[in-house]
Amino acid sequence: MPADPLQPASTPSFSFARYRQAGRSRSVLWGVLLAVALAAGAGGWWWQKHQAAAPAASGAPRFGPGGAAQPVSVGQVQRADVRVLVSAIGTLNARATAVVRAKVAGELKSLRFKEGDEVQAGQLLAEIDARSYQATLAQAQGTLARDQALLHNARLDLQRYQALQAQDSIASQQVDTQAALVRQYEGVVAADKAQVDAARLQLDYTRVTAPIGGRLGLRQADLGNVVNPGDANGIVTITQVRPIDTVFSVPEAHLARIRERLGQGAVLPVELWDSAQKNMLARGRVSALDNAIDTSTGTIKVKAAFANEDGRLYPNQFVNVKLQVDRLEGVLTVPASALQNNAVYLVRDDGTVALRRVRVGVVDGDRVSVQGELQEGDHVVVDGMDRLRDGTKVTVIDAGAAAAKLEQGAQEASQRRAELLKNLTPEQREKLSKMGQEERRAYIRSLREARAAQGPASAASAAASH
Template sequence: MLPHRSHCLPLRSPLHQRGRALWWGLLLIVIALAAGGGWWWKQRNTAADGASVAAGAPAARAPGRFSAGGQVQPVSVGVVRRQDVRVMVQAIGTMSARATAVVRAKVGGELTALHFREGQQVKAGQLLAEIDPRSYQAALGQVQGSLQRDQALLRNAQLDLQRYKDLLAQDSIATQQVDTQAALVRQLEGTVAAGQAQVDAARLQLGYTRITAPIAGRLGLRQADRGNVVGPSDANGIVTINLVQPIDAAFAVPEAHLASITRRLAEGADLPVELWDREQKRRLARGRMSALDNAIDPTTGTIKVKASFANEDGGLFPNQFVNVRLQLDVLPNALTVPGTAVQNNYVYLVQPDGTVTQRRIRVGVADGDRVSVEGELNDGDQVVTDGIDRLREGAKVAVIDAGVAARADEAAQDAGARRAALLRSLTQAERDKLATMSPDERRAFLRARRQQAGGAAPPAAAASAASATVR
C-alpha cells in the first residue's frame, strides 16, 4: 500500500524559516526608508518655497530643461523692433602716423640749448635745439672776406677794361691788350661767383646750427641732452616727430567684400569706420576709409585698407592695437532682435497667455547687440533673452526685470568692499580681540566702528559675513 502524500512532503527546517523571516524584515526596512525619504523631500521643498516667497521670488522652483511645463520659469525678455541695421565688416588693425620724421643735426657740434618738452605738439619750422655756432660763424666770415677781395679786383679790372676800350676807339692801344683785359674781367667774375657760393654755403651751415621741426606733430622722447656732441650720422637723432592729427589705421578685410567696397567707392560714398578698444566695449574714434591697396595678399586672401581719423583729442597713438568696424551698407527698416535671444536659429516668443513658443528664424547681420532676422515675428513682440536653457515649447514664464540681478550684485559688491575696508582699518590688537568675541559681540563691535567712521550700521547679514571673514 502506497504511503499518504502528506507523509512524503519534507518538513521545513528552522534555518529555512529563519531566512524567510530575515528577508521579510529587510523588505519592511526598505519600505520604511522610502516612505521617510519621500516625507523629507516634501518637507524640504515646502521649506524652500516658503523661503523663496519670503525673499520676494516666485514660489515655484525652476525645473530642469525637461521638467514639467506647469511650473513658471523666470526669464528676461527683449523687444523685437524694426530699425536701420548697418552692414559691418570687423577686422583687427594697427594705428600708424600720417608722417614720421627723425630730427637729426645736419652739422656736427655741441648741443647748447633744447627748446622743447617731450610729448609736446609742435608746428613745422618751430625751433627745437641749437648747436654751438661759433666755428660756423668764423668760417662764414672767412669766405665773406675772400669774396670782398675778389669783388674789389673785379671792379678794378672792369675800370681798366673801360679805359682800354676808350683808348682803342682813339686808336691809341692795341686790340690784343683790350682782349686780354676783357678775359681778366671774365675770370674775376667767375672768382666772385665762386666766392658768393662759398658764402651762401657757409651761411647755410651756420643756419643748420638752429634745428627746427621739419613737420608738425607730436614729439617723442628726447634722445640727446644738452652738452652732447651731435652730428648727421647719429642713428637716433635728437627726437622723433609723429604726425598724429590726423592719424591712419591699417587693417585687412577678406577679398569677399572687395566687390562691395569698390562698388561703394565708385558711387562716391564715404565708408564710415569705427575703432573699438581691445575688449570691444568702448568706441575710440570714428573716421572714414581713405585708401584701398592695389593687390590681394594671396597667402591670407585679404586686401589692405587704410582709414583716416581726425584724432582731435590725441587719444590714438601709432602702433596701437584696435578693433575695426567698416560699414559697407545699411539695411533700412530691418526686423531685429537682441543677439542673446538667438539660439540655434530659434527664438522663444512670449505669448499673451504667459507661455512661450519656438519660432524658427533666419539670422542676418549683427549691429552691436542686435541682429537682423527673418521669420514669423512682429514689431513689438517679446522674445526671451535670459533663461532660454530652462525652457521648452509651451512652458509658462514670468518676465522679470533684467536689471534687478545686476543691481543686487552691484550692491553686494559695494557692501563687501565696505566690509573689507573696515577690516583693513583695524589694528592687529583689535583683530585678535575680535576673534575671541561671540557673534553678538562682533556685530555690536563692527556696528560701533562703522558708526564712528560715519557710515550706516551694517545689517545682520553683513555683520555675520564680516565675523565669518575674521574667523
C-alpha cells in the same frame, strides 16, 4: 510482543496529521505575503500622491506646460538699421616719421625741447657750436669783397680803354684783353658769392629745427656730445600723429562692395576698439585701398585715417578694427542674448512661450538681424530660457529692477557692516585682524546678533568677551 513490520496500522494516521499541519502553515504564509503586498501598494500610492502635492504646497515651481510659471526677462523685436561690419586686427602707423639729425658736425650746446612734447614744423630743437662756421662765413665774405674790388677796377680800366679806342689812341687787342679780364673777375665774384651762401647755410644748420610737426620721442643725444650728420639715432625722432593711420586686411570677398561704395563717393566708417573690445578708441574713415590682393591670405590691405585730436592714439598701437561696408535699413532685430541654437522663445499673450526658428543675419552690437515668424513689437525671452520648453508658462520680470534691488541690498549690507566695524574697540579690531575668513564672518555675525538683541553698547561689551 514485538510489532509486526508488515502491519502499517499506525503509519497512515500519523502522516495525515502532518499533512494537515503543513497545509495550515502554507495558508498562513500566503496570507502574510498578501497583506505585505497590499501594504506596499498602498504605501507607494500614498508616496506618489504626497510627492505630487509637495511642490504645490511648498510653492516650488514645476516646469512644463502644466507647471508653475517660470520667471523670465524679455526683450523686444524691433525694426532698425543694421550695419554690416567687418572685423579685423590692425596696427596704428604715424602719418610721417622723421629722425632729427644734425646737418653739420659739432658740439651740442643746447637742447630746446622736452621729450614727448608736440612741436610745429620749423621749431628750434637744438643748437650746435657755431664759432667755426661763423669764421668760415667771415672768410668767404672777405674773399668776396676783395674780388668785387678787383672787378670794379677792371671795369673802370675797360671804360678808359674803350674811350681811347674811340680816339684811335690804343690798340684793339688791349681793349679786348681788358674786357676778358672783367669777365674773369665777374666769374670769380660769382664763385665768391656762392661760397658766402654755402658758409651762411652751414651756419644756419647749427640751429637744428623740426622738419615736420608732431610728437617728440626720447632724446638720443646729450649736451656736450659731438653730433654728426651720419649718426644713426640722430638727436630725437618726431612722429606725426594728427592725423594717424591704421592698415588692416579684409577678405577679398568684400572688395567688390568696398570699391563700389568708394566709387559712389560714400564714406566708409571705421571704428577702433581696444584689445578687450570694450572701449571704442576712435572713429575714422577709409582713405585708400592697396593695389593688389595678398595671394597667401586672400585678403587686401585697407588704410583708414583718424583725426586723433585728443592724441590718445599712438604709433604701433594694437587695435581691433570694425569696418562698415554696408547698412541694412529697416530689418527685424532681436537682442543677441535671445538667440539659442538659431531659435528664440516668443512670449505669447496667454503667458506661454513658443519656440520660433529664425535665420540669423548680421550682428551689430547687442542686436542681431533675423528672419522668421516674428513681428515688430513681439517680446522674446532674453534671460531664464535654460528650462523653457514650447508651451511653458512664464512670468515676465524686470531684470533691471531686480538687479537694482540686489545692488541696493548689497549696499545696505555693506553700510551695516561698516557701521558695525566702526563701533569696535581697538582690541576688537586687532582680534579681528588675526582671524581667518570663516572665523571673521562668525565673529561679525555674533556681533550683529548681540547688537540686535542688546543694543550697540551692550554688543561691544558682549563681543569683548569672545
